[in-house]
Every structure is written in C-alpha cells, then in structure tokens.
Amino acid sequence: MGLLDELKTRILTADGAMGTLLYSYGIEYCNEELNLQRPEVIEKIHLDYIKAGADIIQTNTYGANAAKLARYGLEAQVADINKAAIDIAKRAAAPGGQFVFGTIGGIRGIRKSDATMQEIIAMVDQQASHLLSGDPDGLLLETYYDFEELAETVKHLKGMTDTPLIAQVSMHDPGILQNGMSLNEALHQLETLGADIVGVNCRLGPHHTIQAFEEVTLPEKAFLSAYPNASLLDVEDGRIVYESEADYFGRAALLLREEGVRLIGGCCGTTPKHIEAVKKHLNHLPPIVHKEVTERKPIVIREAEALAVKPLHEKAKTERTIIVELDTPRHLDTTKFLEGSAALNEAGVDAVTMADNSLASPRISNMAMGSILKHKQDIRALAHITCRDRNLIGLQSHLMGLDALGIHDILAVTGDPTKVGDFPGATSVYDVSSMELIQLIKKLNEGISFSGKPLRKKANFSVAAAFNPNVRVLDRAVARLEKKIESGADYFISQPVYTKEKIIEIHEATKHLETPIFIGVMPLTSIRSAEFLHNEVPGIKLSEDALERMRACGEDKDRATAEGIQIAKELIDTAAELFHGIYLITPFVRYDMTVELIHYIRQLDQQKESDPIHVQTSY
Template identity: 60%
Template sequence: MGILDSLQQDKILIADGAMGTLLYSYGSDCCFEELNLSQPNQIYNIHKAYLNAGANLIQTNTYAANYHKLERYGLQDQVKEINSAAVRLAKRAVADHPDAHVVGTIGGIRAIKPEAIPLEEIKRTFREQLYCLLLEGVDGILLETFYDLEELETVLQIARKETDLPIIAQVSLQEVGYLQNRVHITDALNRLESLGADIVGLNCRLGPYHMISTLEEVSIPKTAYLSAYPNASLPSYVDGKLEYDSDADYFKETALAFRDQGVRLIGGCCGTTPAHIKAFSDALEGVAPLKEKQVKRKERTIILPSSKKKDVPTPLFEKAKKQQSIIVELDPPRKLNTDKFMAGAKALKDAGIDALTLADNSLASPRVCNTALGSIVKSDIGLRPLIHITCRDRNLIGLQSHLMGLHQLGIHDVLAVTGDPTKVGDFPGASSVYDVTSFGLINMIKQFNQGVSLSGKELGERTSFSVGAAFNPNVRIIDKAVERLEKKIDAGADYFISQPVFSEEKLLEVYQATKHIEAPIYIGIMPLTSSRNANFLHHEVPGIKLTPQVLEVMNRHQDDPQQASLEGLNIAKGLLDAALELFNGIYLITPFMRYELTVELANYAKKYGPFHSSRRVQNV
C-alpha cells in the first residue's frame, strides 16, 4: 500500500522527527549526510527509533545532500554515493515495518537569501539529487524547509515532470501566516497544489502553537492533503551548543489540534526526538482525520505610508536627473575627537553641496559610527547626510535594526555596498559577515519601502529610502561593469556613486557606456595630495587606477608636498571640467579630512560648471 493509498483510507500518517538534532546531541558536528557512509549504523538506529515510536513514514538523511551544500565539505563528488546509501539505510530500517514508507528528502537551498544562488544552478543540483533518490526506489519525495516560494515552485515542477510518485511540498514561514515574500500561506499552498504536489504543508521555524495558528487560516485542499512538521520549541544557546527544551507531553496535547486543522501527515522538525513522535502517535491512534473545517479568516494588515512622509525631502537622484547635484564624502574620523569633521561638514554646507556622504568603516577600519555623525550633521548643521551601509559588519538582524534606526532618525539617503573584506583593515582576523551582498541589501531596503522586512514580517509602515549603489568604472572591460550596474538597477538601485576617475578618456568612456541608463550617476572626483598618495591609490586600493600621465605629474613633485597638493587640485579641476560636460552628478571625495580641497572643488564646480542643456554632450 502506497502513501496516497493510506491517506485515501482515511488515515492520519505519522512521520518521523529530526535527524540532525539527534546527531548533534550525540556529539556529531560535521556534515550529517556524510554519516550515511562513515557511520551507517548510527543513521539506521535513528530510523529504527522513529519507527518503533510509531512513525509510518520516514525520510532519508539527505536534506543537504546536494552538490551545492556538500561542496562546503569537499564532498561535492559524492552526491550519488551519499544519497544512495541514505535510501538503502532507510529501506533496510522499514524492512520489518510493512506499513511504513520511505520518502527521499530534498531541502531548500536559498533559505532567506533568494539571491544566494541562481535558479539555473538550483535546477541543476536538484535534478542530480532527485535522480539519485529515484534510482534507489523511494516511495515518494519530500521537499522541505523552503523559505523561497519561487525556488520550491521551480523544483516541484521538475519533480512532477520526472516522477508519478507522491510529492510532499512544505514551506517554512518567518511569520504566522506569511512567507518571507509576503505571500499568504493559503495562496502559497494553493499554488503548490496546482503544480501537482500531493501533500502540502509547513515545516520548521515554528513550534506547535504558531503552526496551528497559521493552519487556522488554511482550507482543506481540494485534491491534496495537509502536512505539518513543527519544531520542538525555540532553541537556547548553552555552553556553545543549541538546545531545545520542549517535553513530549506538550506535543501530545497539541496533536488533536493539528488534526482539527485538517492535518493528515504529521511529524517533527528541529528539536524533535522519537519521544515527540511517540506522543503524536499515541494521541492520534485510532483518530479519524477531519474532512471539513471552519476556516478562521484573519484580517490582513494594511501597511500605511510612513508617518514621517511629510519630512522626506525630494530624492537626490531626482535632482541629479535634471540639474547639477554635488555630494561630498567626508569620512568619519578614526579617533573620538570630531571637531575637525564637524568643521568640515559646516564648511561644505556653506559651499552649498547637496549632501554629505559618510562611509561605513571604509577599508574595514573602525571609525566613529557614520549614523551617529550623520544624525548630528542633520540636526546641528542642517546638512543632508547620505549614509553608506556595508554588508560586512552586520548580519541580517543588525542590518534590519540599522535600517529601522535610520528611518526613525529621518535619514532617507543610503548607499548599499558589500564592503571591503576585514583582511584589508585594522583587524584582519575579524569576521566578515556578508549575510547578503549589495544586491541583497538593495532588495532588502526596497522591501522596507513597501513596509515589509526581508523575512516577510510587516514593519507597520513604509520607509522612504532612496537607494544608491556603488559603480566601479576602473576596469579593463567597461561593459562588464555596466552589466553589473544594470543588475543593481534590477535589484532596485535608484542612482549610482562611482569610484574616483582620473582621466578624461575614462570619463568619456563611462558616459558612452552608460548614456542609455536613466538612473543618475554621481561621478567620483578625488584630489590627490602627494606622490605617495597617488602611488598608494594606484597600486594598493581596490577599484582605483591612475593614468601614467597623472602618476608622472605627481611623482615630479615628490619632494615638494605643497606643489604636489596644488597639482592634485589642478588635476581634479581639469577632470571636473570634463565631468561637468557629461554628468549632472558630481561626487567629491575628501582625502585625509582635508575638506578645504573639496570645498574649493565644490565652489569651482558651481562657479565654472553651471549645468545647461546646451552644454550637455548628447552624442559624442
């Protein structure tokens, strides 16, 4: 009798619980799927423990047995061996349990970072694992722990095309009732059912309480069945290890509540053990499944515009589309005294710049918090701050908190950057987080503008961020850089700030390569201060290249710092002359807190570079 035959006979199937939790508690802290080869008896005994606890559907130990995840351990060439061994172990375990079934498990890859891996790569690695499981003769396929609905729909269609076996498709939620992209659970399960899933439901992330609350909004499917695999509880972190502290009696108490929501396949996820599964089995023994239910319709929240909307100035990029716009970078200081920084900000405000940009621990070296300084600049000087946000120093929790704080401070202009690796900074041994890259951060900020966090949770109101992105034109093949720029536009970037450019030829090349793009580009101009400064930038700073002519001029005055500084300023003015013919946006970069240089350049741009449509180069 197959899985669907059992369900058609009005049975509630009991699935197994966590595999990784038990292996972790036994002291295993490695690739759990590899243990199919090196510790087969351990895996077999866990299967037997769940079967003896009352499970009549067990899953293979293959959740992460795909090329992409095995590659972390150097095991990417053992996909077939690991998956094949897993199925054989599970089938051996059910040999003396005639009513038990084995499903081949395939877990989601993207988790809460949709951009982490392209769909084409997901398709390739999924097919490889799927074929391995099918060749070994599983009774069905379990697709579990999918946070990204697009990924699950993609692999479900592949699986449905390749096999007629039962397919279980389960999503994981960040919030009661919603996936991370704000798709409601009812819509998600309906879409999975329409794509051919035989059983649809939830697993992981939520414990019984919140999972039942979510299922209250879900109708019993017309052609599929409902499943639920709750976590045991929220984990705690004790002595360097994750621990779950939920007793099995609680699962026994909730079993009938799951049944009353129409669940026909029930098991456990993180933190669950054979004791939890026995609790479900004992509580549901002889209990008939529910065929009809009253759905609790919960009011869906309307996300309101920001209460601070009236305080939001016209976005910088809108100005740069039509007329001159000058922004200046003034790096927060490395030391606690900020007097010179504030004096520089005041001088630049008097020069009439549109915004002061503040880097986020540039070159991976700690500086005074740019958000704190930006807030002071805004309140005390009346100058608009543009805050850089790097992915290097904050995980997703910290990034979201940071954005929420910026919103509360009324700071709406941000630049999303991946960030220099810690290896280049003062603490080369520090961790680089990189939960997301600049692409993911741009997308995250744009979701905030819709009133939704990256996890899919509502923020209560919409933010009003203008999102800038970095653009490095100092490459051999400009078309590649422009392709990356275009991808950032697709992610939601409103405008771009470029690395400094040190030749008129490069300025013209950038203009020609980007003139089809509507998003404004603030072209970077940085005055050189000395021969050493020029050579350091050219040879050691990523993304910056000087021409041989500029290096020659600066090296000519290596023994005369004052003259070298004047030459650097003159070079910058010459570049400004060329840039003003081509771009509305100018981005002046202040070297070594020498704000008098960027003040002079800002005044020069305003005096000698007024923007008139007659001056703009239309077709060079």
C-alpha cells in the same frame, strides 16, 4: 494501500529529526556520509521512530545534493549516498510496512546568489533520479525558505515522476513566507502545481506552527502536513538544545489536527519520544474534513512620509547635484568633522556622504554622525552600508534606525575585507552581497521585513550602488551596473576617476542607461598619497600624467595642494559636461579643498546659464 489513500481517512504520524538527533549523539560532521560510513546508526534511528509509532520515515538525504556535499568534498558521491539512504530506510521499514519517502532539502536561504535556478534544478534532478531508483513511496521536499525554488522544484519533479510528492515551506514568522506571501496562498499554489501533500517544517515550534495554520483553508485535493521543531532553539555551553517535553508536543498535535493537518511529524529537536507522544494523543482520531477560517484583518502598511526634498536620484536626472564624502573620525574628537560639514553645507553641497568603516577600520558610526548633521546642522546625510560588519539582523535593525532618524539616502556596498584594516582577525560577515542588500532595502520600501512580515509602514530609501570604472574591460563593469539596476539601484556613485579619457569612456559606455551616475573626483594632496592611492587602494588607478604632475611638486605642500586642485578642476570640466552628478571625495578631512571645488562647479554652471551661445552637448 498507498499513502494518499491512507490519508483520506486517517491522520498519519511521520518521524522526527535526524540531524539534531545525530548532533545530540556528538556527531558533528556530514550526516549524509553516515549512510556509507555508519549505516547501522542511521538504521537504528529509523527503527526507533518506527517503534515510536511513525507511519512514514524519510531518508537521511536532506543535504545529499552536490552543493551541500561539496562542503565536505563529497560532491562526487551523490549517487552512492542517496542510494544507500534508500536501502537503509527500506530495510528498516520492511517488517512493519511503513512508508519511505526520499528527502530533498532546500538550497537557498535569503541569498538567491547561493545558486541559480538552473543549478538548483540540475542538482534536484540528479538527487531525485538516484532516490527514485530505489523505488520510494514518494519524495519529501523540506525546509524551503525561497518559494520560487520550491515551486520550480515541484514543477520539475512532477515532470519526472508521478510518485506522491510532499512540499513543505519554512517560515521565519508565523503565517508569512520570506517573500511576504501568506502561508495559505503558498500552500494552495503548491497544490495547483501538483504537490499531493503541502505543509510546513522547521524554524518554528508547535505554538507558532499552529498559529500559522489557523489562517490556512483546507486544500481541495492535497492534504496538509506539519513538522514543527520541538521548540525554539537555545544554546547551553556552546551547544544547541531544544527545550520541549514530549507530552507538550503530543498535545500540540491535537491542535494541528483541529486545523486540518493530516500528516504530523517533527523537525529539529524532536526525538522518538516526541513522535510516540503524537501517536498517543491522536489515538486513531479521524481527520477534520470541514474547517471555518476567520480571516484576520490584514495589517495596514502606512505609506512612507513624504520627503521634504527631492530624492538625489531624481534630482540628478535633470539638474546639477553635488555630493561630498567626508570621513567620520577614527577618534572621539568630532570638532574638525563638524567644522568641515558646516563649511560644505555653506558652499552649497546637496548631501554629505559618509563611509561605513572604510578600509575595514573603525570610525564613529555614520548613523550617529548623520543624525547630528541632519538634526543639528540641517545637512542632508547619505550613509554607506556595508555587508561586511552586520549580519541580516544587524542590517535590518540598522536600516530601520536610519528610517526612524529620517536618513533616507543610502549607498549599499560590499565593504573591504577585514584583513586590510585595523583588526585583521575580525570576522567578515557577508550574509548578503551588495545586490542582495539593495533588494532587501527595496523590500523595506514596500513595508516588508527581510523575513517577509509586514513592518506597518513603508520606508523611503533612495538606494545608490557603487561603480568601479577603473577596470580593463569597462563593458563588464557596465553589465554589472545593469544587474544592480535590476536589483533596484536608483543611482550610482563611482570610484574616483583620474583621466578625462576615462570619463568620456564612461559616458559612451553608459549613455543607454537612464539611471544617474555620480562621477567621483578626489583631489590629490601629495605624491605620497597619490602613489598610495594608485598602488594600494582597491579600485583606484591614477593616470601617469597625474602622477608626474604630483611628482614635480616634490615636498612643497602648498604647490602639491594647488596642483591637486587643478587636476581635479580639469576632470570636473569634462565630468560636468557629460553628467549631472558629481561626487567629491574629501582627502584626509581637507574640506577646504572640497569647498573650493564646489565653488568651481557652481561657477561653471552659472557661466553656462549666462552664456547664450553655450549648448549643452550631452548629459
């Protein structure tokens, strides 16, 4: 009798963790390689679970795909590792006739860029082919946080084989997937796609797993499965541990049965003792065939508060908009910064934008200074956010804090690597790319956490993305802009440009885009700073004409300042003709230079308005 026939009348017990059990033995390298190097260790674990009462065991192949094996230089051994795993499991199960399922693990986490769907399906096809060659009783898909990945994998495998298929999602929070979908909806979609058993595994312990199933209705054709962790994880003396008594886990299995679950196993932290307890407490109890689900009232997500001012990206579509970058201090004296921000505000800037520890050097938090600008000086603040300094927890917390402070203008950037800054030994996080950060910020605008759970209120962020036009092939940079628009970018802020020809080239290359672009202009202050920018700062290149003009100033600071302003004005003449948005970068807190340029831009606009024969050629 096959597994699916058994589940019609029985609750079956699956095995528990493999990886964390090996970890507890002191094995901290590629678990899947043990199928070849230490098969007796893997077989003993299978036998221990079978002795504990497991009706189904899974192969030691969770990470046996090309992407995960490549971390250990083992990508060429996908076939050998998977075939060995099937042989080991079937050898262990043969005497007792336990079911053997070939395991395939999820690849993506939050980052969709970890692998394209085409790459994922190719790896699934490769791994599944080798597992199926060993004639398993079915395939088990586990630890999938990305529902798109799991759905596409199920569809592909149903086209490959008619062997039974278990499809399990993983949740960050009970009842909600990473994409905001309810567990109930996800499991029923998987059933519709052809999965024979649908359920959850990993991340959550028994308590939250039971809680998640309380809102799940019984499938019409498929069966429900649950493989909870032993508990929430803890760290003791630098090692991951799970605190859970086996009997508690067994009692939890009774509650999972009441929610209609028919296949119960364990994930991280579980041991043969946990599985023995599950078997003991279920004690041949029949499965639940009817279940009443009381739908909880959905959490109401309030709309975002109406903005007092038009979003920058909306304003820049139709009228002149000027933003100015002013670096927050690298010390604790904020006097000059606040003097500068006040002067910029008086000059008529639309927003003051502040980098996020540019060049990987610590400065006063732009969140703190942005709050001071907004609440003490009534200045609109635009905060940069890098992917370098904060993990996903810190990024979401930071963004929630900005929303609470009423700072809604954001520039999402990757961030310079730490090795260029004051602390070259510091860790660069990069949990996500700038494009993925934009997507996550847009989730907050829908009132959805990075983890998928509702946040009770929508954020109202206007999200800018960076644009570096100082490249050899501009079309490639524009193609990247198009991808950022797909990710949700509302507008672009460019690196400083130093030739009129480049500004015109940018206009021609981007005129098909409706998304506004702020052209960056940074006045030069000396030949030394000019050569530094040209030769050492990533993404900035000066024209030979600009360098020669600054060289001609020699060490005359006043002359150099005047020449730098004149070069900037000439660039502004072209930029103002072709773009509504102008982005002025203040050099070395020389806000007096930026104030002069703001006045110049405003005067240009006034002249155009008063000139009845002037015709604006293009925006």
